Amino acid sequence: MARWEPGARERLVVAAVELFAEQGYDATTVAEIAERAGVTKSTFFRHFPDKREVLSAGQSMLSGLFAEGIAAAPAGASPLTAVAAGLERASDAFGPMNREIAPRMAAAIASSVELQEREALKRIGLSVAISTALVERGVAEPVAHLAAEMGVLAFKQGYAGWAAAADGEAGFASYAVAALDTLRQATSGL
Template sequence: MARWQPGARERLVLAAVDLFADQGYDATTVAQIADRAGVTKSTFFRYFPDKRELLVAGQETLSLLLSEGIAAAPDGASPLEAVASGLERASSTMGPMNRELGPRLKAAIAASTELQERDALKTVGLATAMTDALITRGVPDPLAHLAAELGVLAFKRGYAEWTELEHDEHGLAPHALKALEELKAATAALS
């Protein structure tokens, strides 16, 4: 097996998602994932402690990018403007692999309760990172939580829309920002 070829981590994620969708999470083994990705089991374990962690691959990086974007928002930006800055920063790093992975990941998650739980934990982690970044900016706690939750929802809605397009010329950012604007407008109807 070609352990030395670049992109092993990405190949492992793609292989796992495909196998989870095809044969179910429980029926998929680490050996099958490694084999499909063209790497050894030991290479798998260099990147992931177990197969559950494949779903949250990149979560730390995504959380960091969202937080950095929020921190970089101009002084005086509203909480949602800061969240938009975070969404733009994180979305700008999403490329073709992320877009290709979307429908496959959705199918794999839908087929497994355990993966649904991991996905929910990932969502909580992203919201926590955004909340913390907003609080650091001086946004009061309840408002920071609400803005962060809207940001996570906007990211997920934008990502879903982006991955369903036949062709993409603009990337994820416009979809995530549009979703945030729609959610912002919808909150006005709550009062």
């Protein structure tokens, strides 16, 4: 096995998602993930503490990108405009591999209560990162929390739309920002 071959982390994620979708999360072992990815078991553990964390790969990077985008929004931007800037910046983390594995990842998460719980925790962490970035911009906490929840919902809806789209040309950002715009319009009826 090629221990030092580039792309091991990404191959591990793809292998795990494939195996989780094929045989279920509980039935999949770390050894099987490593074998499918073409790396050793110890290489797996250099990248991830356990198999559950494979699907959380990039969570801190994603939160950081969101915060960067929010911080870089124009000074007079509304909270939701700043969230849109965060969505656009976070979209840098989503490429063809993400789109390709999205259906299998959704199937794997749907088949495991443990993975559903982990997915919910990821959303909470993302909401905290967005809210914190907004508060740092001077947004009042209740408004920041509401805008963060809308941002997470737009992220979720945008990701689902992007992953299911037949055209491969439109980027994730366009789907996420469109979802946020739809949510923004929906709030006028509250």
